[in-house]
Amino acid sequence: MRPGLIALLLVLLAACSTQPADDSYQPEPYVKLQHPEWSKNAAIYELNTRQFTEEGTFDAAREHLPRLKALGTDIIWLMPIHEIGEKNRKGTLGSPYAVKDFYSVNPEFGTLEDLKEFVDEAHDMDMYVILDWVANHTAWDNVMVDENPDWFERDWKGQYRPTPWFDWADIIDLDYSRPEVREYMTDALKYWVEEADVDGYRADAAGLVPLDFWNNARRELDEIKPVFMLAEWDWRDLHAEAFDMTYAWSWNDAAHAATQGEGLGQLFTYYAWNEGAYPKDAMRMTYVSNHDLNAWEATQFERFGEGLEAAIVLSVIGDGMPLIYSGQEAGNKKRLEFFEKDPIEWREHEIGDLYQTLLALMKNNSALWHGRWGATMTQLGNTSPNEVFSFVRENHQDKVVVAINFSNKKQEVEFTESLVDGDYRTLFGGERVSLKAGSGITLAPWGYQVFVR
Known part of the structure; x- marks a missing residue:
């Protein structure tokens, strides 16, 4: 490089780094989105509609809303509500994550009006409802397949392609290089906020979808009303413009290691990484169970053994928004079936009492609030x-x-x-x-x- 060009670059760099001499200079915040005020001390509850009641409907689940409120729930995350595909379906009822129509309501759960009544009643109790959104893929017989077959990714043989390497044979991937796919999915996201007054989304496999799609979708959703967005992914940059909260997968692994006699090293590593790499205003979701862990790996008792209560305490009182999965508070001891009907057996249980005590403290003690509202762990x-x-x-x-x-x-x-x-x-x-x-x-x-x- 020529000496003159080097000098010019140095001058430009100096100019770019110069700050105003007064005290008004403020660096641009990494997290540019605004979290809804109501999320500052919230707890989130994942509701598995199929297994939540014997009926497996929104109407039957609605009867539990007073109990969920008393438990300490603020955000109810409904697992996917849409009609399930039949082609290549797994099991009798299929996976809720194999969506046939993003504008539909699964008749297994009820009607659009039933969903609206559920949301309205939750709102009346000062709770919020987010929907599970499956943006990366669809069922093989999704309505888009016949209407827009070029909207889907293909394998080397030119055939529709499930997400590579996973056992997801009941779904095929959308192609987000196409503007039409992005527009369709953004409009569908907006539809449920406008039509059913839902308060945001949990984005399934969020990192498999381009980040700029989520950034734009969040902006368009916030123009309707302030929403809350949870990403099923563990990546710092999702927090900047798209998501309020990401999964703390590595927290769960670290807590599990601590309860299996492996020491505290992984917990120290998690909290060091969380504080050092993630912005202060990022929310992380801490949990001892969810639908994936419960169905495919272990119940909360199997995973954490005698250390379960210790892990629950840390999930609520440590940094992060705590998640409760359907049935945890009842001491559910079974791995709930994923493709069949397998209702939860409801009862009073000490785990529910523990959560209720911890969540009440979290809500009333401002040091335990989330993101910029709370205090860092020392x-x-x-x-x-x-x-x-x-x-x-x-x-x-x-x-x-x-x-x-x-x-x-x-x-x-x-x-x-x-x-x-x-x-x-x-x-x-x-x-x-x-x-x-x-x-x-x-x-x-x-x-x-x-x-x-």
């Missing part, structure tokens, strides 16, 4: 650092100290830093305690304590 030193995970979340108004024993042995532990200093009440029991560096507590195997100021 690691709190203790004398059993390989077994006890302890941290503080604190802002100008509220403070919470948490200690969780991720081991099968009783731990006599002392806090080693003055960050803990203060007067608190215990969340479980309500006793008044004073803590300071050197204070000791006893944690039962897989036990936990939460101190609230």
Whole structure:
């Protein structure tokens, strides 16, 4: 490169990096979207309509809304509501993620009017409803196949192509290089916000769809009303303009490792990465179960064993928006069938009581709120650092100290830093305690304590 050109580039770079001399300069925020105000201290509940009741309908699920509200639910995520394809269907009833018509309502669940009544009643209780949206693919007999066969991707043989490498033989992929596909899907997303007054979407396999599609779709949806968008993906850049929240897949893996005797290293790595790589205003969804985990891998009891309650406490009190999957609060012990009818057996259970207590604290303690509204977790030193995970979340108004024993042995532990200093009440029991560096507590195997100021 010629010396003169190098000098010119240096001048241009200096000019680009020059900031105003006054204090008015503010860097452009990485997260440009505005989260709905009502999401700041929300909990999300995934509702599997097919298995939620014996009837498997919106009307029957609507009867549970007061119970979900009392549990602490703010956002109800309905698994896909659309008519299911018949060609290459799996099982008797098929997968809700093999959509036949994005403008339809699955008659198994009810009618459009039934859906509207569900949404309206949820709104009357100050809850919000988001729909599961399957943008990446459709059923083989989706209405678009006959009308627009060139809207779909093809394999090397020129045939319709399911998503490669996965066992998704009941679906075929859309081709987002075509503007017509983007327009169709954006219009369909807008339809349900306008017609049924839903409050946003959970985007299935969000990272398999181009990011600029989601960015534009979010802008167009927000022009109708403020929406909430959840991505089934774990990628920082989805937060900038499209999604309020992403899956914390690696959190679930780390919590699972901690309950299997593998130590706390993965949890430390997750929180280090989450704080360092993700913007402050990004929301992450923390969970011990969801429809995929429950159906294909393990129930909450199988996955976390005796450490289940410890993992639940961290999912709610740590950084992130907690998810409850249908039946967790009832202590559901079965892997719910995915392609057949398999209703949940509802009962009172201690897991539901635990969630209710934790969610009430999360809503009322501003240090535990999400994104820019909440306080960052700060690691709190203790004398059993390989077994006890302890941290503080604190802002100008509220403070919470948490200690969780991720081991099968009783731990006599002392806090080693003055960050803990203060007067608190215990969340479980309500006793008044004073803590300071050197204070000791006893944690039962897989036990936990939460101190609230």
